[in-house]
Amino acid sequence: MSTQPATENKPGPVQDAAPPARTATTLLGYGRERVERARGGEMGSLPAVAGLIVLVVFFWIVQPGFLSLYNIANLVTQAAPIIILAMGLVFVLLLGEIDLSAGTASGVCAALMAVMIVRHNMAWYFAVLLAVITGAVLGFVIGWLRAKARIPSFVVTLAAFLSFQGIVLMQVGKAGSISLPDQAAKPIITLEGYNNNLMPLWLGWVMLAVVAGGYALVKLRIAVSRRSAGLESEPTLVTVAKTAAMVILGAIFVYILGENRAIQQNAFFNNLKIEGIPWVVLLLIVLTVGLTFLLSRTRYGRHVYAVGGNDEASRRAGIRVDRIRISVFVLCSLLAAVAGVVQASQLESVASNFGAGNTLLLAVGAAVIGGTSLFGGRGRIMDAVWGGLVVAVIQNGMGDLIKGANSQAWQWIVTGLVLLLAAGFDAASRRVGGADSR
Amino acid sequence: MTETTTSATPRTAGSGEPILKLRAINKSFGPVHVLQDVDFEAHAGEVTALVGDNGAGKSTLVKCIGGTYSIDGGDYLFEGAPVKVHDPRDAASLGIEIVYQDLALCENLDIVGNMFLGRERVSGWRTLDENTMERMAGETLSGLSVRTVKSLRQQVSSLSGGQRQTVAIAKSVLWNSKVVILDEPTAALGVAQTAQVLDLVRRLADRGLAVILISHNMRDVLEVADRIVALYLGKTAAQVQRADVTQTQIVELITAGHSGNIGLLPTANGNGNGNGNAAQVAEVLGIADGIADEPAAVADAAADAEAAAGTEETDGTDGVQGAAE
Ligand SMILES: Nc1ncnc2c1ncn2[C@@H]1O[C@H](COP(=O)(O)OP(=O)(O)OP(=O)(O)O)[C@@H](O)[C@H]1O
Ligand SMILES: [Mg+2]
Numbered sequence: 147m148s149t150q151p152a153t154e155n156k157p158g159p160v161q162d163a164a165p166p167a168r169t170a171t172t173l174l175g176y177g178r179e180r181v182e183r184a185r186g187g188e189m190g191s192l193p194a195v196a197g198l199i200v201l202v203v204f205f206w207i208v209q210p211g212f213l214s215l216y217n218i219a220n221l222v223t224q225a226a227p228i229i230i231l232a233m234g235l236v237f238v239l240l241l242g243e244i245d246l247s248a249g250t251a252s253g254v255c256a257a258l259m260a261v262m263i264v265r266h267n268m269a270w271y272f273a274v275l276l277a278v279i280t281g282a283v284l285g286f287v288i289g290w291l292r293a294k295a296r297i298p299s300f301v302v303t304l305a306a307f308l309s310f311q312g313i314v315l316m317q318v319g320k321a322g323s324i325s326l327p328d329q330a331a332k333p334i335i336t337l338e339g340y341n342n343n344l345m346p347l348w349l350g351w352v353m354l355a356v357v358a359g360g361y362a363l364v365k366l367r368i369a370v371s372r373r374s375a376g377l378e379s380e381p382t383l384v385t386v387a388k389t390a391a392m393v394i395l396g397a398i399f400v401y402i403l404g405e406n407r408a409i410q411q412n413a414f415f416n417n418l419k420i421e422g423i424p425w426v427v428l429l430l431i432v433l434t435v436g437l438t439f440l441l442s443r444t445r446y447g448r449h450v451y452a453v454g455g456n457d458e459a460s461r462r463a464g465i466r467v468d469r470i471r472i473s474v475f476v477l478c479s480l481l482a483a484v485a486g487v488v489q490a491s492q493l494e495s496v497a498s499n500f501g502a503g504n505t506l507l508l509a510v511g512a513a514v515i516g517g518t519s520l521f522g523g524r525g526r527i528m529d530a531v532w533g534g535l536v537v538a539v540i541q542n543g544m545g546d547l548i549k550g551a552n553s554q555a556w557q558w559i560v561t562g563l564v565l566l567l568a569a570g571f572d573a574a575s576r577r578v579g580g581a582d583s584r
Numbered sequence: 585m586t587e588t589t590t591s592a593t594p595r596t597a598g599s600g601e602p603i604l605k606l607r608a609i610n611k612s613f614g615p616v617h618v619l620q621d622v623d624f625e626a627h628a629g630e631v632t633a634l635v636g637d638n639g640a641g642k643s644t645l646v647k648c649i650g651g652t653y654s655i656d657g658g659d660y661l662f663e664g665a666p667v668k669v670h671d672p673r674d675a676a677s678l679g680i681e682i683v684y685q686d687l688a689l690c691e692n693l694d695i696v697g698n699m700f701l702g703r704e705r706v707s708g709w710r711t712l713d714e715n716t717m718e719r720m721a722g723e724t725l726s727g728l729s730v731r732t733v734k735s736l737r738q739q740v741s742s743l744s745g746g747q748r749q750t751v752a753i754a755k756s757v758l759w760n761s762k763v764v765i766l767d768e769p770t771a772a773l774g775v776a777q778t779a780q781v782l783d784l785v786r787r788l789a790d791r792g793l794a795v796i797l798i799s800h801n802m803r804d805v806l807e808v809a810d811r812i813v814a815l816y817l818g819k820t821a822a823q824v825q826r827a828d829v830t831q832t833q834i835v836e837l838i839t840a841g842h843s844g845n846i847g848l849l850p851t852a853n854g855n856g857n858g859n860g861n862a863a864q865v866a867e868v869l870g871i872a873d874g875i876a877d878e879p880a881a882v883a884d885a886a887a888d889a890e891a892a893a894g895t896e897e898t899d900g901t902d903g904v905q906g907a908a909e
Contacts, residue, residue: 179735375715378735443711445704448693452701455690462652462688463702464673523692 173381193571194516194532198539205543212543215407219424221535221542222403223338226426227252227489229534231509232516233437234481236530237474239513240454242522243299246506247288247306251479252486253501254310255281257317259487260324260496263331270331274487281483282476284310289475293468299475311502318498325495337426337491344422350400353423357431358396362389399423426488430531433484438527450474454523485509504561511565512537519572533568540564601664603628603794604649604680604763609658611641611648618644621658623820624813626763626794631785633805633826634798635838636815642798643685645815646765649796650682651675678763681756685767685798687748691741695733696721698740699755724758725750728784746777753784757793764788765796770804782808802831816841 205212231248238245255277262268262276284306291302318324326335336343345353365385372379400423408420441447452460453470461467482501489505490496514520515536516529540560548556602625611619618641626632636642647653649660651669660667662678669675675682689698696714699721707713721736730750733743740748749769756764766785770778778801785808789795799805805812812829814821814837821841829837836842 371715375719377715377718378737445706445710445712448697448704448712449702451692452690452697455692456688458686459688459690459701462672462682462684464676465702523690 173383176381176384190526191517191528191532194529194536197515198532198536201536201539201543205539205547209543209546212546215402215405216409216420217542219339219403219407219420221538222427223424223492224542225534225538226338226424226430227485227492228508228512228537229430229530230433230481230485230488231505232512232530232534233433233527234478234485235509235513236518236525236527237441237450238299238478239510239518239520240450240522240525241457241471241474242454242520243292243471243474244303244510244520245288245299245475245478246303247284247310248303248478248482248509249501249503249506250307250310250314251281251284251501252482252489252505253314253496253499254284254317254486255483256486256490256496256500257314257324259334260326260331260490261317264324264327267330270334274334277487278480278483281480281486285476285479285482286472288479289472292475293471307506311499314496314500314502315498318496318500323495323497326490334487335491335494337424337429337488339424339426340491340494342418342420343425344420345425345428347404347422350404350423353428353431354393354396354400358389358393361392365389426491429484429488433481434527434531441527446470446473451523504558507565508537508541508561509534511561511568514565514572515568519576520569521572521576537561537564600627602626602661603663605659605661605664606645606649607659607661609645609648609660610656611644611653612656618818619648619655620818621820622815622818623823624649625811625823626796627811628762628794629789629792630810631789631795631797631808632811632813633809634796634813634815635800635805635834636821637838638800640815640838641818642815643767646682646767646796646798649675649763649765650680676759679759679761680763680765681759681761682765683749683752683756683767683769685771687752689740689748689752692739694737694739695743695751696736698751699724699758701755703759720758721754724754728754728757728787730754730784732780744777745772746774746780749773749777749781750784753781753788757788757791761793763794763796765798767798768800769797770799770801778804802834805834806831812837814838814841 202213211217231252235245235248238248258280259273259277262273263270268276288299288302288306291297292299328335328341332340332343335341362385365380365388369379369382369385403423404421406419406421408418441450449460449465449470450473452463452465453467457467460470486501489500493500512533513525513530514533516526516531516533518525518529518533541557544557544560545553604624604626606622606624609619609622609624610617622641622645624634624645634642634645644653648655649669651672651674654670660669662680667674667678669678669680672682690701693701696718700717705713705716707716718736725733725736728750732747732750740751743751753764753766753769769781769785773781782804785795785797789808789810797804797809806826809826811823812826812834813823814834816837819841821837
């Protein structure tokens with residue numbers, strides 16, 4: 147006994163009700179807690195971020211052009227629709243459900259938008275609004291069939307996946323594709339940088355300042371109020387480090403995309419300047435902040451997690467489980483509509499196979515790679531962002547890496563394998579967490 | 585109101601008006617008549633043990649009290665006044681909280697999140713008021729002298745069975761509740777954790793709550809109960825003070841439904857006659873073998889005897905209660 151350090155576990159009267167020990171306030175305690183959580187299967191987005199770094203370095207080594215200015219901008223616009231679709235899927239996956247129709251729902255909405263603009267001369271903003279509302283309605287129907295009619299979501303959304311594909315085919319018609327007109331749909335196609343309509347350089351810096359400053363301010367506010375309430379809080383050093391990382395990475399991003407990335411060999415294009423951030427990044431930031439707020443700081447978000455964790459317990463706690471279940475499908479299809487608009491912006495057209503093929507697979511893969519569990523109860527909006535970037539990097543890197551007749555085939559195979567890997571990781575971390583051992 | 589005696593002599597507390605009183609409750613699931621004219625009382629400041637064999641209807645009764653099931657017929661009196669309880673919200677607004685047999689915690693939420701589930705506090709802009717919730721959760725846990733959890737921000741999936749039970753119980757007292765119902769809180773726990781939870785149960789009663797404890801574990805019942813209600817095949821076999829019965833009698837009430845009552849008229853508070861009662865029951869039922877060896881046979885025979893004897897056992901119960909008061 148006497149060999150023990152004096153500070154540890156003094157035996158003696160413990161009659162007074164001591165509050166639970168505080169461990170996370172110190173840096174060491176914070177680190178220890180993080181390690182403990184990782185051991186318990188709570189890795190968050192860590193594997194996705196690590197994977198992203200590895201992949202980027204790998205593709206950069208085997209193909210230096212991968213990190214060209216032009217390709218970096220390309221990566222962002224490629225990732226955007228995947229990320230937005232994945233954000234919607236996070237909500238559905240949090241309940242342990244699946245929405246296989248999200249991809250083709252985005253097709254229905256995008257096609258509707260295109261038809262309205264091209265064939266009915268509807269103003270672009272009305273067309274976008276109509277697309278988003280249509281998404282919400284489709285989601286409500288799917289959610290109702292799942293929650294009230296009690297048909298498994300796998301079946302409901304598989305049926306919807308097929309039907310929606312048919313609807314797109316019908317909407318687009320014989321032409322096979324509807325091009326978005328340069329003038330009438332200009333703001334839409336500008337989103338992904340059509341004709342090099344990009345954010346002014348200064349706005350990129352302002353955006354970075356607002357995001358990083360806002361992040362630091364929110365963190366600081368929370369820390370101050372927690373400390374004044376006598377509660378443990380994240381160590382200041384960790385907050386500072388996170389903010390610093392955000393500022394540095396953000397500054398590199400803004401700077402790189404602020405460089406002229408026009409390929410200047412052609413005399414004709416000699417005075418052309420392509421510089422600035424695509425507008426879609428602003429949309430991504432707004433969605434990330436807004437949806438993260440919704441999930442982590444509101445009662446609604448708490449209830450989504452609760453229902454995903456234990457729906458019976460949630461019901462007993464007075465949560466209206468059916469409403470929550472319907473709402474996540476509404477959100478998912480609504481975000482699918484937004485993703486459809488962004489995808490249409492990138493392609494500047496809507497084809498009859500829009501949103502079909504591997505669109506959904508990539509988005510589900512993104513969410514799962516990012517750290518969202520297929521078993522429900524675990525996931526965050528940032529998972530969609532990190533996972534979406536990983537998927538885009540694989541798509542983009544593979545596309546340039548493998549040439550020849552089978553390049554498309556290899557892309558499919560590798561993407562499938564990555565999804566399988568992520569799902570296996572998910573299952574393993576669930577076992578470690580002990581959720582299976584009951 | 586009842587004087588709630590704290591800790592010293594809780595065994596004598598709770599005479600007078602019960603806070604919760606059920607009279608002649610009936611509940612059927614289709615053709616299955618699960619609860620038949622069940623009477624039940626719980627008093628503030630007391631632990632009322634609800635005992636009975638598997639399938640006796642304990643969980644069903646508790647779910648009727650908690651509003652998960654609505655009763656088919658009978659009176660539901662709370663603090664002396666008749667009330668209608670149709671869903672869990674009704675019960676919660678009366679101050680009745682249930683800790684279910686399957687714990688009803690969300691493993692993916694932390695302790696604070698679980699304790700405030702469905703009743704989250706929000707501050708300005710409808711955002712969750714995490715600080716207030718964490719502070720209140722901490723106060724509740726330390727008020728119950730719970731020191732086994734490391735951090736209130738721990739996910740429930742990382743807690744032990746006893747810790748989970750503690751969280752579930754603490755959750756139920758967070759709301760100034762008056763009646764707390766625990767459905768087999770110690771069923772899955774080891775010795776030390778059982779002791780912790782029973783300790784907690786005792787403290788709840790000492791704080792003036794009416795605690796209803798369902799348990800199959802005779803030692804738990806003997807240790808913490810002030811009153812005992814025995815259900816037998818969907819009927820109230822007895823409502824007795826703990827001090828007035830022996831372990832053997834309780835066992836008989838559970839397995840046979842009425843043994844304790846029969847020989848228990850004027851001099852029933854003695855300790856030695858438990859076996860005598862068992863013998864008597866066996867005699868009445870026409871069984872020569874030991875009761876403990878073949879409870880199923882006894883149960884069947886008892887059911888037959890019941891059908892023949894009509895309301896005899898209910899009368900017996902009243903006799904016991906009269907003797908206790
Ligand atoms: N929803 C239901 N539908 C039909 N019968 C039911 C239902 N719930 C319970 N029962 C029946 O009612 C009877 C009492 O069940 P209950 O769960 O209340 O018993 P219990 O006393 O809690 O048993 P245990 O000690 O095993 O938990 C059982 O015979 C059971 O089969
Ligand atoms: Mg039960």
